Amino acid sequence: MPDERRTPKPDSEMSSSDRIVKSILKGLYEGRFVAGQRLVEPDLVSQYEVSRSTVREAIKRLAAMGVVEASLNRGARIRQLSKDEARNVLRIIEVIVGLAARLAAENIADPDGRAQVELALADLLSASKQADRYEFVRQRNRFNRTLARVSRNPELEQMLANLQVHLVRNRLVMQPEDRARSYAMIGAAVLAGDGDEAERQARAHVRRVVGMLDDVYVPAFIGTGNDD
Amino acid sequence: MPDERRTPKPDSEMSSSDRIVKSILKGLYEGRFVAGQRLVEPDLVSQYEVSRSTVREAIKRLAAMGVVEASLNRGARIRQLSKDEARNVLRIIEVIVGLAARLAAENIADPDGRAQVELALADLLSASKQADRYEFVRQRNRFNRTLARVSRNPELEQMLANLQVHLVRNRLVMQPEDRARSYAMIGAAVLAGDGDEAERQARAHVRRVVGMLDDVYVPAFIGTGNDD
DNA sequence: GTTGACGCTATTGTCGGACGATGATCAAGG
DNA sequence: CCTTGATCATCGTCCGACAATAGCGTCAAC
The missing domain is CATH 1.20.120.530 (GntR ligand-binding domain-like)
Structure with missing residues (x-):
């Protein structure tokens, strides 16, 4: 068992989608993203200067984390808890x-x-x-x-x-x-x-x-x- | 005898990657997938007859669920708990x-x-x-x-x-x-x-x-x- | 004025192909 | 035997494309 005490996640060992996920989470903390906000793929593409595939991966991950809710054909938005x-x-x-x-x-x-x-x-x-x-x-x-x-x-x-x-x-x-x-x-x-x-x-x-x-x-x- | 009162998720309202995720999870229960097994993207592509994009989405979701562990550039495998x-x-x-x-x-x-x-x-x-x-x-x-x-x-x-x-x-x-x-x-x-x-x-x-x-x-x- | 059918647009879901990067494998060389 | 370098499998990422769907506005009918 490796005893890695923490995972500071050096940027070099992160995939691009990892970086986007992290950035969006950070953005949540900092208020750059607010609950209910839509995550439009083309926007994120230009914002992060990555391809749509990468953006989609990030969104999927966020959705699996419960941070984002995605409906079929209607995209994803920051989840707003009732x-x-x-x-x-x-x-x-x-x-x-x-x-x-x-x-x-x-x-x-x-x-x-x-x-x-x-x-x-x-x-x-x-x-x-x-x-x-x-x-x-x-x-x-x-x-x-x-x-x-x-x-x-x-x-x-x-x-x-x-x-x-x-x-x-x-x-x-x-x-x-x-x-x-x-x-x-x-x-x-x-x-x-x-x-x-x-x-x-x-x-x-x-x-x-x-x-x-x-x-x-x-x-x-x-x-x-x-x-x- | 099955009293499926919960959301039965009609297949029509599921994305392809949803179907793959579900199928792999089911495969886990049924033993078609075992712990430690590698999930090679091209294999899944031919197995499920979808594109690689779709397979990747499914894998990402499984990884976020903790079912699968993915290392950078080395693909994903069914997680084997120590x-x-x-x-x-x-x-x-x-x-x-x-x-x-x-x-x-x-x-x-x-x-x-x-x-x-x-x-x-x-x-x-x-x-x-x-x-x-x-x-x-x-x-x-x-x-x-x-x-x-x-x-x-x-x-x-x-x-x-x-x-x-x-x-x-x-x-x-x-x-x-x-x-x-x-x-x-x-x-x-x-x-x-x-x-x-x-x-x-x-x-x-x-x-x-x-x-x-x-x-x-x-x-x-x-x-x-x-x-x- | 309201309503409902229609078509348009934005966006998504999925596809196929492509490229470089990286990890793993294995043979040649020290 | 160990090291090194070439080879291969696979992945991460990108691009471009298409059909399908949702949302929106238009417009005719009532």
């Missing part, structure tokens, strides 16, 4: 993050992993107390990613990364003090090596976020997908 | 199935869903007691799928379906009596509407399966590069 879908995804994130927290706690003996968790937690706590939403989301994602990495479960890491994409667009943020306390408890349990407690705290936190869905959620500008 | 990877995936399956069981229990008031669970459970129990491994795996997958469907969480359903693909090839089966008892307890909790207990039982069961990994797992033909 409130129900957001709730569904969050329930999944709940148990996945819970698992990551548990496994991270179980592996916290590793000094290197422990250091990473401590660092990410410190930054997250300081970002939690501030109002900068963008920075908070960044640190939250980093913290989750760190937990997944320390879990020593690459499959989990991958899965959490895919799921987190859906969280970028939501404005689900708790009050600064609340979320700081929430994450402090998760972090404490993880650093204490208490897997049960770590999972419980992580899940409880996500559950609290789910509870905010009904209050805060704005259906955005898509609005047509009204179905149950 | 013992560690199998363990990692099973830990994820544990919490996902646990969530499905919990949500199914919470929705068990719906008479239609309840009927489906009862039916799938009955068939699973009867299959559990027999030795036919293939039939047991079929019924186990159906039971899990049913739980996910009754959960009314399509994202969860999709995710579980993807994860279950990895389980097809493993020979992780408990003793008939044990697994029957295991599933009986899960089913009872679900049918009783006890979400906590359902999740606990489901997770405990998967955990027991994980525990068998060290005993039963055979590395299979991973190193041989054996095709055909």
